[in-house]
Amino acid sequence: MYEFEYRRPASVPEAVEMLRDREGAKALAGGMSLLSAMKLRLASPDVLVDLGRIEGMSGIRLEGAEVRIGAMTRHAQVAASAEVGKAIPALADLAGRIGDRQVRNRGTLGGSLANSDPAACYPAAVLGLDARIETDRRSIAAEAFFIDLFETALQSGELITAVRFPVPRSAAYVKFHQPASRFALVGVFVAVTGSGEVRVAVTGAGPVVFRAASIESALAREFSAAAAGAAAVSAQGLNSDMHGDADYRAHLIPVLAARAVAQILERQG
Amino acid sequence: MSTKWFGAAIPRRQDARLVRGEGRFLDDIVLPRMAHVAFVRSLHPNAALGAIDAATAMQVPGVLEVVSHADLGEAGRPFLQLLPHHGLASATWSALAPGRVCFAGEAIAAVAAESFAAAQLAAEAVAVEYRTSAPIIDLESAQRPDSPLVHPDIPRNLAMHMVEQCGDVEAALRSAPHRLKERFRITRGGGMPLEPRGVIADYDLNRRELTVWSSTQEPHTVRNTIATMLGLQRHMVRVIAPDTGGGFGTKINVYPEEILVPWLAMRLGRPVKWVETRSEHMLSATQEREQIHDIEVGFDESGRLLALKNVFYHDMGAYAPRGGAVPHNTSAALIGPYRIPNVRSEIAAVYTNTATVSAYRGAGQPQGVFVIERAMDRIAAHLGRDPAEVRRVNTILSDAFPYDTGLTNLLGGAVEYESGDFLGTLDKALELADYAGLRARQVEARKAGRYFGIGIANYVELPGRGPWAGGGVRVEHDGSVPVYTGAPSQGQGHETTMAQICADQLGVSIDRIKVLAGDTALIAHGIGTFASRFGVLGGNAVRLSALEVKEKILRIAGEMLETSVADLEIEDGKVSIVGVPDKSLSFEAVARKALRAAGPDGEEPGLEATRYFKTSNITYSNGTHIATVEVEPATGQVQVLKYFLAHDCGRVINPMIVEGQIMGGIACGIGNALLEEHAYNSEGQLQTGSFMDYAMPRAADMLEIHMVHQETPSTLNPLGIKGVGEAGTIPVPAVICSAIEDALRPLGVKINEAPLPPFRLWKLIRAAAKAA
Numbered sequence A: 001m002y003e004f005e006y007r008r009p010a011s012v013p014e015a016v017e018m019l020r021d022r023e024g025a026k027a028l029a030g031g032m033s034l035l036s037a038m039k040l041r042l043a044s045p046d047v048l049v050d051l052g053r054i055e056g057m058s059g060i061r062l063e064g065a066e067v068r069i070g071a072m073t074r075h076a077q078v079a080a081s082a083e084v085g086k087a088i089p090a091l092a093d094l095a096g097r098i099g100d101r102q103v104r105n106r107g108t109l110g111g112s113l114a115n116s117d118p119a120a121c122y123p124a125a126v127l128g129l130d131a132r133i134e135t136d137r138r139s140i141a142a143e144a145f146f147i148d149l150f151e152t153a154l155q156s157g158e159l160i161t162a163v164r165f166p167v168p169r170s171a172a173y174v175k176f177h178q179p180a181s182r183f184a185l186v187g188v189f190v191a192v193t194g195s196g197e198v199r200v201a202v203t204g205a206g207p208v209v210f211r212a213a214s215i216e217s218a219l220a221r222e223f224s225a226a227a228a229g230a231a232a233v234s235a236q237g238l239n240s241d242m243h244g245d246a247d248y249r250a251h252l253i254p255v256l257a258a259r260a261v262a263q264i265l266e267r268q269g
Numbered sequence B: 001m002s003t004k005w006f007g008a009a010i011p012r013r014q015d016a017r018l019v020r021g022e023g024r025f026l027d028d029i030v031l032p033r034m035a036h037v038a039f040v041r042s043l044h045p046n047a048a049l050g051a052i053d054a055a056t057a058m059q060v061p062g063v064l065e066v067v068s069h070a071d072l073g074e075a076g077r078p079f080l081q082l083l084p085h086h087g088l089a090s091a092t093w094s095a096l097a098p099g100r101v102c103f104a105g106e107a108i109a110a111v112a113a114e115s116f117a118a119a120q121l122a123a124e125a126v127a128v129e130y131r132t133s134a135p136i137i138d139l140e141s142a143q144r145p146d147s148p149l150v151h152p153d154i155p156r157n158l159a160m161h162m163v164e165q166c167g168d169v170e171a172a173l174r175s176a177p178h179r180l181k182e183r184f185r186i187t188r189g190g191g192m193p194l195e196p197r198g199v200i201a202d203y204d205l206n207r208r209e210l211t212v213w214s215s216t217q218e219p220h221t222v223r224n225t226i227a228t229m230l231g232l233q234r235h236m237v238r239v240i241a242p243d244t245g246g247g248f249g250t251k252i253n254v255y256p257e258e259i260l261v262p263w264l265a266m267r268l269g270r271p272v273k274w275v276e277t278r279s280e281h282m283l284s285a286t287q288e289r290e291q292i293h294d295i296e297v298g299f300d301e302s303g304r305l306l307a308l309k310n311v312f313y314h315d316m317g318a319y320a321p322r323g324g325a326v327p328h329n330t331s332a333a334l335i336g337p338y339r340i341p342n343v344r345s346e347i348a349a350v351y352t353n354t355a356t357v358s359a360y361r362g363a364g365q366p367q368g369v370f371v372i373e374r375a376m377d378r379i380a381a382h383l384g385r386d387p388a389e390v391r392r393v394n395t396i397l398s399d400a401f402p403y404d405t406g407l408t409n410l411l412g413g414a415v416e417y418e419s420g421d422f423l424g425t426l427d428k429a430l431e432l433a434d435y436a437g438l439r440a441r442q443v444e445a446r447k448a449g450r451y452f453g454i455g456i457a458n459y460v461e462l463p464g465r466g467p468w469a470g471g472g473v474r475v476e477h478d479g480s481v482p483v484y485t486g487a488p489s490q491g492q493g494h495e496t497t498m499a500q501i502c503a504d505q506l507g508v509s510i511d512r513i514k515v516l517a518g519d520t521a522l523i524a525h526g527i528g529t530f531a532s533r534f535g536v537l538g539g540n541a542v543r544l545s546a547l548e549v550k551e552k553i554l555r556i557a558g559e560m561l562e563t564s565v566a567d568l569e570i571e572d573g574k575v576s577i578v579g580v581p582d583k584s585l586s587f588e589a590v591a592r593k594a595l596r597a598a599g600p601d602g603e604e605p606g607l608e609a610t611r612y613f614k615t616s617n618i619t620y621s622n623g624t625h626i627a628t629v630e631v632e633p634a635t636g637q638v639q640v641l642k643y644f645l646a647h648d649c650g651r652v653i654n655p656m657i658v659e660g661q662i663m664g665g666i667a668c669g670i671g672n673a674l675l676e677e678h679a680y681n682s683e684g685q686l687q688t689g690s691f692m693d694y695a696m697p698r699a700a701d702m703l704e705i706h707m708v709h710q711e712t713p714s715t716l717n718p719l720g721i722k723g724v725g726e727a728g729t730i731p732v733p734a735v736i737c738s739a740i741e742d743a744l745r746p747l748g749v750k751i752n753e754a755p756l757p758p759f760r761l762w763k764l765i766r767a768a769a770k771a772a
């Protein structure tokens, strides 16, 4: 780790101020991604602005047909939340299977989204549920938020404050582990929204989370595991590494989508 | 001798201490004025080194020294070859890379600084000029005449070419009713101790004494090498292995850092510490397993093997600190528990521009077992016979011992199995698993469209490697009994097992015994802990010493009680006259007398002996493992469902420790079968530099293991011990791959390689589907 300055603001405006002040400043949430990158000397922020003591940045509230989750809410809190468990069980389930216990007790929703790791789980839920990302200055639709590998619509120094998840009719997330990191080699989030739209969001497979159009249209015609499993997904542009080439990832997408649909149908009884 | 302690399931004595976090590991040691070291490691796998510019690095606040090979003088020469043997084109490493580098990660320069952070910062600022050449990474092409060379003076990168044979393989193959040819491949992995390597050195200028702490499996070898390389007398160097958080073979070799750090301590005149980072471990600690085997077998209608011909390539990586020990083990393990009248095994071991290959738990044996056990399954499939039956018809029968396989071991001795009941473990494992029941379940599973498979693998392990080990025993005048050896424990439980042996031999409660190990000041000579050797050799050395001390106790007590030694007995730390239990002497009394009575005419003072147990041959343990798996063809994911085994490691000193060793071994084996893989790209860059890509088995990958012990005493040592440290690991890739192939039989998938992470298995399934 290189030397850095450590700061701990008490409010969002103060944090934004600190981030604007210094070019090499970076927000610190759970530190599960950022600190590892610093230890490996891949990141070297001059200033760390720790969001951990800001009041009101974490917490879960049911607001009408939405669940609002503060950016600093830990994965373990989402996993254990009765509100989330009732309104969007797939989201609680997703959070409960991120990393290990230590990671879930430190890592945050905002940190995960801002990081936009291609293999992260939350982006699939955000895109699959058509959530909105609230920041210190605006509200961004999921579709517009995720841009590319580790790249989001966030401006420099812009802070995520919360995420609003519309409550779906039903949803499920199926994750296939990368054997070493246990992140998603491929993760598929299938949701039937309040208005009945079927959305299928895929993480791990491409440089950034995306919707699988072919599976969505197959499911719009017939909402069954078989329909999802039979849809073809192109390997074009998908990730290749030692744990899976683009073909393997493309092959896994409908396989996992079919499992997610089966879970949804099973839950509906 | 009563066997009150030998054979008892006593909890390991170190566990309570270690579990409470009271262990003292290398990084816990902090010395006054200690400097810290960071290394500059090569970015390229094959390069000549030009200028090494440390000017900027020296400006970093806190930097004390930046050194490269040119600074080392004599200390920079290549290490002596350990275990030199016939036919080896030797290449050993140096404390820092001598003008050229042979793998990405090799240490080029070292920075000493007031803090590790400063050393690391300065190491990044050292500018190294490289003149790069194309590397050779691929094992198979390394031998070609046009291949790049790892060491310019070693033609065709050939480290060793060796043929082992018995009988006439070609003739036997020609006349065999059936023949099969296969190619098998095992991929590289590496031992992953929780605690990485580390060295601290402290040179006392006044006494001219060097003390070194190292996280090593072989403190004496480290001491001897330091003395040789730094031109010191052996008695002026003391090496201590503190509590060690795992070894798995990665800590048996003396590494460049173990010379460089002491050299720096002497140069700076202050203590120096280096603790390996996980990234450094991935890049520069030894790795193992990469081999390609081309085998041909000839057999009859019943599946009986008539001939086995095997040619294999073994990847040595950059250097050969132990010569060809690992591939040689593969060759020996190939035979397993089977009668094979005609064998020819040809080894071509080659250098590549990758991290050095040396022993990793099992050390070549998992590969040999993999090959012969895959062959057994293929023979069974070819003949339409049951794989357990094919193994049975080939198994060496109990009346054939000692059984000479016709091959030789690395020490030049015959591979001769001293004793065993190989059918015994096969039968016990089949019964434990309810093999017939499993086959019935498989029929049901297949009907239901599920891919359920049963795997079987036999193995013969080569533990108890000589030539010797030492163990001393002393009875203090307060009656306490220190036992001291040179071999530290990295989880094997010497603190407990050596105490159990001593307790019985001496006739004293285990509570009085304290086992001290891992310090060259304790005992003059030692070889170390590896190759499942120390229980056998150290245990028997402790027995010899305990018996010698016991004799002296009896002699002195006989004088004190005015009786003949023949009328005395020892129990629970007391000597008494047989039949007169109230007339007894405590060990304390005898020990005091042993000091006081010493005089010109009497005994020498003290109750102490240090003996070494020598052996001319390796002991042979064996066993049978059975596993069931279910495979998901859509993803290539394998789930290991049930695990059964019967094993025989001779007489069991402590069943709880043996079970722990086997279970830990199986966890490692599951990693080797399904997960663990070090990958280099064709440019020679390691793709698995962290646990984000190097997949380790986790708690959730383990399962309940059902095991039975069979005890066939070794005839090569009086305690009848055979050794068990690697037994858990050796057959696991074979048994899991056997089960996977069995599960996927309806799809016609052949398993010729390990490990099989989901992606690789899925590719095999897809290829079989395309071929069908």
Ligand SMILES: Cc1cc2nc3c(=O)[nH]c(=O)nc-3n(C[C@H](O)[C@H](O)[C@H](O)COP(=O)(O)OP(=O)(O)OC[C@H]3O[C@@H](n4cnc5c(N)ncnc54)[C@H](O)[C@@H]3O)c2cc1C
Pocket: A026, A027, A028, A029, A030, A031, A032, A033, A034, A035, A036, A051, A071, A072, A097, A098, A099, A100, A103, A106, A107, A108, A109, A110, A111, A112, A114, A115, A117, A119, A120, A121, A122, A154, A158, A159, A160, A161, A181, A182, A183, A184
């Ligand atoms: C061993 C391990 C396993 C893991 N497994 C998984 C897994 O299976 N699935 C998965 O999805 N993830 C996994 N993760 C990642 C984990 O979920 C992290 O918590 C997450 O990626 C980052 O969240 P964080 O709160 O720790 O953010 P930090 O590491 O603190 O920050 C990450 C980045 O986000 C920025 N940032 C943080 N908060 C904000 C904010 N409110 N507004 C704007 N920018 C912000 C930071 O500046 C930094 O650039 C794993 C991590 C580890 C260490």
